[in-house]
Structures are given as structure tokens and as C-alpha cells.
Amino acid sequence: MFKFKDISVLLFVIIIMVMIIVPLPGWLLSILILINISMSLIIILVAMNITEPLQFSVLPSLLLVITMFRLGLNVSTTRSILAEADAGSVVDTFGSFVIGGNPLVGFVVFAILVIVQFLVITKGSERVSEVGARFTLDAMPGKQMSIDADLNAGLINEQQAKERRSKIEREADFYGAMDGASKFIKGDAIAGIIIVLINIIFGIIIGMLQMGMSIGEALSTYMQLTVGDGIVTQLPALLISTATGIIVTRAVSEENLSSDVTSQLLQYPKLLYIAGGTIFLLGFTPINFWLTSSISGVLFAGGYLLSRPTQELEVDQIEIEDEEAARQIESTENVVDLISMDPIEFEFGYSLIPLVDSSQGGDLMDRIVMIRRQLAIELGVVIPVVRIRDNIQLAPNAYQLKIKGNEVASGELMLDHYLAMTPGMEEDDLYGIDTVEPAFGLPAKWISEDVKDEAELSGYTVVDPPSVVSTHITEVIKKHAHLLLGRQETKQLVDHLKESYPILVEEVTPDPLSIGDIQKVLAKLLREQVSIRNLPVIFETLADFGKMTNDPELLGEYARQSLASQITKQYADESKSLRVITVSGEVEQMIADHVQQTEHGNYLALDPESQQRIISSVSEKIEQATLQSENSIILCSPTIRMYVKQLLDRFFPEVIVLSYNELEPDLDVQSIGVVKAG
Template sequence: MRAKDLSVLLFVLVIIVMLIIPLPDFILSILILANISISLVVILVAMNTSEPLEFSILPSLLLLLTLFRLGLNVSTTRSILGTASAGNVVETFGTFVIGGNALVGFVVFVILIIIQFLVITKGSERVSEVGARFTLDAMPGKQMSIDADLNAGLINEQQAKERRQKIEREADFYGAMDGASKFVKGDAIAGIIIVMINIIFGLIIGMLQLGMGFDEAITTYIQLTVGDGLVSQIPALLISTATGIIVTRAASEGNLSSDVTGQLLQYPKLLYLAGGAIFLFGFTPIDPILTTTIAAILIGGGIMLERPVKEEFVDQTAEEEEQASEQIKSQENVVDLISMDPIEFEFGYALIPLVDQNQGGDLMDRIVMIRRQLAIEFGIVIPVVRIRDNIQLTPNAYQLKIKGNEVAKGELMLDHFLAMTGGLDSDDLDGIETTEPAFGLPAKWITEDDKDDAELNGYTVVDPPSVVSTHITEIIKKHAHLLLGRQETKQLIDHLKESYPILVDEVTPDPLTIGDIQKVLAKLLREQVSVRNLPVIFETLADFGKMTNDPELLGEYARQALSSQITKQYTNGNPTLRVITVAGQVEQTIADHVQQTEHGNYLALDPDNQQKIIHSVKERVEQVSLQEEVPIILCSPTIRMYLKQLLDRFFPHVVVLSYNELEPNLDVQSAGVVNT
């Protein structure tokens, strides 16, 4: 055990000894001086801390020091009542304060007790209680502020974690200080009671047992009591003051000394006014020499303080201009200009209440939840969404950019609600015609007064924050494959390697590079297939990666390995799946027109056959859409990716699955056939 740890344990043992065993006067004097020394160290440390958490041990330290003082009180009371002596330190303090008059000395001591109990201790207790309450009340707001900064990209995950831990520590600290201040208050009350016990029982013991006269007894025991009270209450006063300093510390960048001198003397000209006011006092019966001297000190101090401020201001201005010039010329400044955020959300000035927490905006919190939701749903970490206002947009407009390119835009009316018709007759509801931005459904902006009527008539009514957050969610889902680069892929691989090191080593760097794996994962994400089940995907890559490094083929193999996931994705637990099948001649036509090259395979279908297939698919998709079902085309594994490539240009929302991507026990029903 280290010496520092051992010293604290010995300190606790000494307290126990003081409570039980009588100590010689010499040892008591040493312990009393040690108590005063520790108290001085505590208040000096409190004055030199810039924030309360730098002295987080104070609540526990208050308990130990309070117990130490009570132990000393017990030991000194035992000596005072038993031998009419308590050591040289106690006698010296008592003699110095009494000064030959026991009554005056006792009154001075009572005044000191009153100051300690009613002013310092009472104030520290109240400030600790209020500080604890307000710290706990402010925790949700601070947490939201951290999430907002994290979402805006001002801090990273590690910094956010550290700030959350600091908030938790602050709450614990102020809560502990609220409780510890009760010990300080109890110590002051105990000191008053001990003083009364020493005087009353001292007179009884001195007169009845020791044979003293009344005058001798009152002088002896008041001197010892006052001395004992002083050596106990002076450290208690210092500790209470240190407690008050810590719990009243506001946000600052320095310690108490630098803050007091820096802030109290930051306006030198005010010292002139104070000096002038003191000088005018000299025209009253107050000593004019004294007032003139003090006024001269104040005015001289103002002159001395004002001169460095001017010089510092000039130097600081020149330094800032030089730094600005260097920043403009520096290469880093130019490099910063070309950086680009992966995702940007820009909005007009009328939509500022969406993101302003002071106005009730919660869009930043919603985006944090969107990122978490998509991480669970797709298995990738969505980059931080940069949120900023753009005065070039119309007031109610917003736009979403991915890697600098606009991918979506829309308009909101913050004082309205969006009512989606869902295919109902929209003429029976008063409102402003519009289109729901996420899914393109017909909708209307309605007032709050019409909200209840719209819901009763079967409309889906949502508020503007929900509209824009849904739009953002769907757009990020649609473009998730663009957000997964090599760097993000490397992070996913490193995370997988922590649990499956052998599997990862078998796939990369040989036979597949990070770029190859990124293309496979991006292919899956492009068709809304989650890559969260990375172990299964890597098992497939380990099996087929040695045969081919074509990401399109590897993606098809991965889809087949994820058949359970894909089946669940499109059936939602329903044992039946309605699909559009592909006629055999169409499949044969597509297979016959696949061209194989050294750079990969592609479909080279003649325009006539292409138009026939597109026309047939269009008819079947329209039939299925009328039944409010998601159009799903089912075909053989050999042509699935080629058919998907063909339809993407005309029907990007149509899902194309192969037989191998569905569970064998699934009941598949045909809703139509694609033929020529």
C-alpha cells in the first residue's frame, strides 16, 4: 500500500483513539495545530480551483475533518473537566482572547460562534442545497446540448462521452455537498453545546471536587473553554468558508484570486470615482489626512491599472491582425475551404424554430434518433448531419445534400399540420394542396382547428417536425450506399475483427481488398438490404471470394446467404408473399443477351425486346399498386441482377428477388406474369 493511502487510514485511526483514550496535553497540542494546518490547506486549495470538480473529494473530506474536530473536542473536554488543563495551545488562545477580562473574552467568543453558525455555515448549507437542485434540474438541458453539438459535428463521440460523464460527476458532487454541509452545520451546533458543558460542569467540578473559589473557577474554565472553542471554531470557520467558495464558483477560466483581481479591477476608471468619494469625506469631521491618503491610493491604483490595459489592447489588436493575415495566407485555411460534409441539411430562416431548442425545436434530437435507428436497421454508422441555415433558400424551404449534391428538397408550414389523404377525396377538407415529400402522396396543409376533423375523416395528420424527419430518414435510406466509403468499411471490418478475427483474416486483404468489400456492401445497401449481419456476409465472401472478385456476383451470393433476412423484410411475418413472376421465354431472352467481359458481365438487350419487357412490367406493377401492395418481381438467380439493372432506369422502386432469396417454406402467390 502506498504511503499516501496509509496516511489517510492512520488519520482515521487517530480519530478513533481520540474518542476512546485520554491523550497527554502535548499530543493534544500537536493535533490541534495539525487541525488548523489542514484547514488552512483546504481553504487555499478551494481558492485556487477553477471549477468545483477539481476538488471533488471535498464532501468526503468535510466528513473526516468534522469527525476529527469532534474527536478533538471530546479529548479537550475530558482534559478540561478532569485536570483543568488542555495543553499549551488551548491556554495560549484563551489567555490571548480574554486579555485579563473573562466576561469580555467570553462575549468575543460568542460573537465568533454566531458568525460561524448564522452566516458562514447557514449560507454554505443553503447554497449547497440550491446548487444541488439546480444542477439536477439542468441535467436534461445539458444532455440535449451535448447531443445537439454531437449531431452538428462540433464534437466527436469521445468528447460527448467525456462531457456526459462530467455532467454526471457535477450532479453527484453537488448532491454530496448538500449532504456534507449538514455535517458542518451539526459541527457548529455541537461546538456551542460543548462550550456550555465545559463552563457549567467546569464550575461544578472546580468548586466541589478541586476546591476552587467561584472567581478562580470561572476564570480558569472560561479561559480554557474559550481557548478550546477557538482552536475548534477557527478551523471550522475556514472549512465552512472553503465550502462556500467551492459551491459558489461560477463558470470561469482561472482560480478565485485571479478572478477577483481580474474582474474587480477590470474598470480602472471606477477607482477614480471611489477615490473622489473618499476624498470628499475629508470635509467632514473624519480625519482629512487619513481620507486623503486612501483617496490617493485609489486614484494612483487606477492610473497604474489603466496604462497596462491600453498597451495590452494595442498589442492584442496587432496580434489578432497578424494572426488573421497569416490565416488567410496559410495553406491550411485553403484546405479547409475544400472540405465537404457527407450530409448537410439547410433551411430557410422561417424554419429556424425547428432547430432552436429555446423555441421548442427538437429536430436535432430527432436526427440523433434517426442515426441510431438507421444504424440498427442497416448496420452502418450514418455520418453526422451538418445543420445550417441558408439565406439563399426561400423562408419555408429546406434541402438535403449528400456529399455536396442536392438529393431532396421541400417546404414546410410550421403553423400548420400535414394531412395525407391516403387516396380519399381531398376536396372535403379545407387546406393548401401539396405533396408529402417522403413518399409523394397527395396531402394538404391544414390549421390546428381542422386537425381533429381531419383525423375523424380518416386522414393521417402529422406535424412539420415529423414530416421533415421522415423525409430525411427515407432519403438517407435511399442513398445509404453513397455514405459507405472505404474508410467507413474499414471501421466496420475492424469492429467485426474484434469478435471474428479468423473470419476477417480469411477474407481481407487476400483475396478481397477493402475496396472490393465496400462495393459488395454498397450493392446490398443500394437495394435496401441491411449489412448488419456482417458475419454471414463475410462467410459468403470467404467461400466465393477465391473464385471471383466481381462485386456484382459476390453481392448476389451474399443476398442468397441472407435469405432469412430478406424474406422477413418483405413478408413482415406473413406466411404468404404475392409476387409478379417472369415468364420462361423472358428469362431465356435476358440470359441469351448477357455479355461476358474481363471487366465483368452486363446485359446487352436489343431495344425491341427491352421495350416489350418494360411495357409488360409496367402493366403488372400498375395492377399491384392499385391493390396497395409493394410490387415484387420474382425470377431465377441467374438473371436477377440483370433484370434489376434493366428496371432501375424505369421502376427504381420495384423490388426484384430470386427464388434463392426466399425461405423454402414461404407460400408464394403470383399476382401476374411478365411476358413478351
């Protein structure tokens, strides 16, 4: 259903069409002319009172409508002038007032008005619009990177970043639209000049040939009407052009144009004394002494009045600033602020500042943005903003990564070196500083740039320091992703899923599973590096089994089995084969017999001697697999998989434990060892 405002705009457009086609009486033309002037005044007043261009983002479209309205008025008034030698009281009044009994003077005044609008205001606005659109588009990539940097530094949140990006896009669209709209204004000015010439020339011809006027009478009549018509149409056009120029030249400010002009123009009161003295000296020339004295007196008085309250204002300002500083100190000492904690923190020593300083070529912030996007795709969870800060308590080349306030990883970088990872050669004669690659614990060396080519030719994997720390951050966040997924983050994932699968979500939560239950299931999957991006499949499983049990361990196992295709693709090679360490029937039976069931969940209660025998067998098989450059993957039956994982987590946390139900049937599984009980 249309609102009144919508209907009014539609009616306005229809009136424009009627004006062009249907002859209008003089009284109606006078009303429309006054409406045109009123709208132009409103537009320029709005342009002067906004603080940034986007507050008047409708202006480009409004300019087109107003231009069409003004051209429609030109057509209607031209028809009335040529047909009836009458265009209403407003046109006649403006014409007689401007001409003042002398048609030639009136025409010259009108010509000056048109020239000022066309060559000065309209031409300048068009140029500024064009340059503004070009520079806005050129500055977009830099502004986007600045937003990403603020987001990574924790200065803004995701919602604020989204709003800033939207504002940048709207600014680009606005200046582009203004560039196009200014062309219409220029065309309107040219059309106004042509219409005036038509009115004068054809008015004289029609007046002499059809109305029997003398040439002097025709010239006086049609010159007055033409000038009056030109004034009432060009005056609003001048206001619109000025408003356009104000908008496109307006810098973003906290105040409107009037406040900025008065505050900035009069911010140095002493300069009024100099201006007043200069005007006073002009009085000793043939210029009227009393006139110059009066003006200089006004300037002196203005300078005195503006200077007098400045000292009081400065004192008041100091007091206000002191109060503001006290409030800020009190705010920063708020206990609530002190106990807040960032989910992820990256701290570094002062020698590593070039890593994050864009002026020194540092791109770590941009890399972290890409890491968060990459992990969102891989794991299906939104990684919180990484707070980056320097820490003078760290060694100059050291860095550390914290998850919820606890240090989970650390390392050292040498910014003027490259990290070369050994290809496994027994004779390692490359010159460098021995170290360990931080992400995977591989033996490596810090080498200088002059031996980089030699290392690459020798088969070493050579990476620069930013890549080293980026890889380390990525692997650490992947390993601890389950710690970053709390109930609040889970609720956001559920709400996002509900937009596409409302029935599925309603069947799972809040009954039979709470957000906390779902969070535990998802965290269990992430803990074992299983992506939760395929939430619909996971929720289908929870809907099927959630009514039978709310044990997150069991629900996690069911979810893993439903993600069999994903898990198979994650670990199998391109030929769809998988080499694994299997668990013997004896060990499986032993584990199954020692599972204790309680009301708080199931757990494995295996005696220490049996545990030791199984651990020793697993250790031996893992060592053999490592010698054969094979991944340590243990395969067992679905009923004991989670208990095997629980048993091995304390000794081999990196070992992957899969069940037969988590693999696709057509996968070629090859056993490279068997875990036995003795």
C-alpha cells in the same frame, strides 16, 4: 497493488478511529491539530484557485473525512482536558493568547467566532448548496437539448457532445453531494458548541471535586483550555465552511478567484477617486483627519496608477485583436478548409427559419436527432451529423438535401398550411393547393388550418410541415445510406464489433478481406435496403466464404441469404405470406447463359432485344401489381438474383428482387404474375 497515495488515505481514516478510542499524549495531539489546520488552509487555497467547481469534485467526500477527523480531535482533546487538564502546547498557546488574562473576554471572542461560522458561513453555504443542486437538476434537460442542437448544427462532434453530457451529469452529482455534505458541516458546528459547554461545565466540576482546585482556579484553567481547544478546532472548521461557500457560489471562469476579484473589482479606476474623495471629506468630522487623509491618498494613488496604463493597454489590445483577426482571416482562407465537405447538408430558404429556431417553436433539430437514432436502429449504421444552414439563394419556402455535396432531394413547404394526402377518391373537391408529397411522390394538397378537420373526416392523411420534411429527410437518408458508409465508418463498425466478437473479426480482417472489401459488401446490402445491424451474422458469412472469393457482389449475396429471417420479416405480412412476381424458367435460363465471368467479376451481357422483352414483361407485371395495391417484389433463383437486380436497376430502381434462399421455408409465397421472355 496499492500506491503510496492510496495507503496514506487509508491510514488517515485509521488514525481517526484511533483518536476516538485511544487516549493520545499532548505532543501527538499538537501535531494532529497542526495537520488539521494545514489541511484546512490547503482546501481553501485550492477552492480559491480553481476555475470551475468540477476541478475539485472530490470536495464532498473530503468534507466528510475532514469533519470526522475534526470530531475525532474534539473527542481526544476533551478526554485530555477533563482527565489531565492538559491538551498539548498548541491548545494551551491558543487559549492563553486569545484570553489574554481575561477568561470572560476570551469566551466572548470564541462565542462570536462560533456564531459567525454557524449562522453566517455554514448556514449560507448550506442554502446555496441546496439551491445549486435544485437548479442544476432543473437545468439538465435544457442543457441536453442545447448539446443535441449544437451536434446537429455541426458545431461540435460526437466526442465533444459525449464529454459535455458527462460534464452535466457530473455537475448534477457534485451539487447534490455538496448539498448533503453541507449538512455534515452544520452538524459539526453544533457539535463544537456542545463540546465547549461540556468542557467548561464538567471541567469546573472535575477540577473542584477531583483535583482540589478552587472555583476561580478551575474556571481559569478549564476556560483557557476550552477556549484554546475551541479555537484550534473551529478555526479549521471556519476555513472549510468558507471553502465550501466559495465552491458552490463559484461561477465558471477562465481565471481563479483572486484574478477575477482583482480584475473585476478594480476594472473602473475612476471610482477609486470617488471613494477617496468621500473618505477625505470624512476628515472634516471628529474622525482623525490624518487617518482619513492617508487612506484617501492611497485610493487616489491607486486610481491614478490603474488609469495610467489603461490607454497603453487599449492600444496594445487593439493591435492584438488586429493580429488575431488577421490570423482568423488567414485560417478561414486555408485551402484545406475550403475543400472540406459535410456528409449531409440540409439547406433552406429564409421563410423556413421557424422550422429550426427553437425560440419560434421550431423542433427540426430535435427531430433530426431522433431520425439519426431511428436509422441507427433500422439500418445498423451511424448516420453522420446533419449540417443545417439557411441559403438565401433558395426560394423562400424551398429546401434541399445534399449528400457529400451533391443535391439528392428538394422540396417546398408552406409553414402556415397542412399537407393532406388524397385517399384515392375519384371526386376530390377538397379546397387546397395541389402538390406532390416529397418523400413518396403521392398526390397531395396544401390546405389551411380551417379545413383540416374536414380533410381528416374525409379520409385524408393530414400532416404538419415539420413532419413532412422529417419524413422526407428520413427516406432520402435511408435511400442513400450506402453512400454515407465509407472505409472510415466501416472501420468504426468493425472496431465496435471487435469489442464483443474479437475472434470473429480476426478471422475476417485484415485477411482474407480488407476494410475496403467489407465496406463494399455492407454498402451493397444498404443499397438494397437490407439492414446491417446484425453484423455478427454478416461476419460469420464473410468468415465462411471470404476464403473462397473476395468478390463483394457474391459475398453480398451470401450475406443476404444468411439474413433470410430478417429479410422475410421485412417484406412478409403478419400472416407470414408474401405475394410476388416470379421469373419464368425460360428467362432464368436466358440470364444464366449470358453471364460473363472475368477476373474483375461477373456481369450480365444480354443482347438489347432480349433485355427489352424482359423489361416490357416486368413493366406489365408491375403495373398490374400496382392496380391491385400490391408491392412490386420479384422472386427468382439465387444464382441470377443479383443479375436480375442489375438489369432492372436502370428502369425500376425501386423494385425489390429476392431469391428463394432469402425467404424462410414456412413462408406462404403466392405468385401474382410471371415474367416471361416474350
